[in-house]
Amino acid sequence: MSQKISVAVAGATGRMGREVVKMVLEDPELALAAAVARSAEPADAGSLVGKPNTGVILSADLEEALARTKPDVLVDFTSPKAAMPNSELSIRLGVRPVVGTTGFTPEQIVELDKQCKEKGIGGLIAPNFSIGAILMMKFAATAAKYMPHVEIIEYHGDQKLDAPSGTSIKTAEWIAETRRELRQGNPDEEEVIEGARGGYYNGFRIHSVRLPGVFAQQEVVFGGHGQTLKIRHDSYERAGYMPGVNTAIKKVMAATGMVYGFEHFLD
Structure with missing residues (x-):
């Protein structure tokens, strides 16, 4: 041995x-x-x-x-x-x-x-050691080639120290490799409350939710004409x-x- x-x-x-x-x-x-x-x-x-x-x-x-x-x-x-x-x-x-x-x-x-x-x-x-999370990132990068309008919403417990999460940043990096920078939304939009639109990355937004009772989830939401695609991963323990x-x-x-x-x- x-x-x-x-x-x-x-x-x-x-x-x-x-x-x-x-x-x-x-x-x-x-x-x-x-x-x-x-x-x-x-x-x-x-x-x-x-x-x-x-x-x-x-x-x-x-x-x-x-x-x-x-x-x-x-x-x-x-x-x-x-x-x-x-x-x-x-x-x-x-x-x-x-x-x-x-x-x-x-x-x-x-x-x-x-x-x-x-x-x-x-x-x-490694921002994430979960096989399911890696697959989520891979699927999201593939989807971004065809549906470039995207936002990421990540959920963690309220004691997490960094925002956005490493997993969401890694997901954003993968998406950016397959999607040219595209500024989304209305060009004249204005945040009435600072930060309401989330963090900016390569033309799209990352939103960090921090609440007690939450473990770790992430959703990548793609929007197109008359449709949306949501790729989500949930960790429970x-x-x-x-x-x-x-x-x-x-x-x-x-x-x-x-x-x-x-x-x-x-x-």
């Missing part, structure tokens, strides 16, 4: 972090090397997910944990503010970052790609992202440079 891939998890006590810890512990091809959270108390990582003790004690210091355990991969579901320095630290120590946190600028992605290539390792920044995270951990081992978008790891 081939050697297990050792995995560290940043943000391990968060809701996504706990799902990652559980997934790693349940896969015989993976080994949990470290579990890190800023407010961590010295507890066994297994206790986070109702598993037996693993021998991996929660740590509050990411650099110390990575230097001590030397994992192959760091999975990061922390915050937009922490993701960039965490990724740079990971790369500097030769650990491949797999990042589900959104909020990176194009310039930051280019910089991380350069750092990965200098180290000869791969990394991944965090476990739905784990098959994608699992695939990313395994495929990043063979990558070089920082990859932007989980779709590049799909066959």
Whole structure:
């Protein structure tokens, strides 16, 4: 049997972090090397997910944990503010970052790609690890060739820090690749309340809804003469992202440079 891939998890006590810890512990091809959270108390990582003790004690210091355990991969579901320095630290120590946190600028992605290539390792920044979400984006990009009038509405819980979501931005980028810039709506329209028309991207709008009780949904709405087309994806629980995270951990081992978008790891 081939050697297990050792995995560290940043943000391990968060809701996504706990799902990652559980997934790693349940896969015989993976080994949990470290579990890190800023407010961590010295507890066994297994206790986070109702598993037996693993021998991996929660740590509050990411650099110390990575230097001590030397994992192959760091999975990061922390915050937009922490993701960039965490990724740079990971790369500097030769650990491949797999990042589900959104909020990176194009310039930051280019910089991380350069750092990965200098180290000869791969990394991944994925706005969404859901297979269904990737298909939604792919279908939307195809539809935009034929129905260029489009708007995106994305829904998340009220505690999400960034708006619009990384998934909606990635969707907009895909649409822009197949659709020339087209300013939609009445050229004389006026926002009576600032922001009412949503964020502007390449001629169309992105609307961010933030409400308690919402998990993650996105709708891409196309309008044409006498018709509309709606492409929608709904996520109901965090476990739905784990098959994608699992695939990313395994495929990043063979990558070089920082990859932007989980779709590049799909066959």
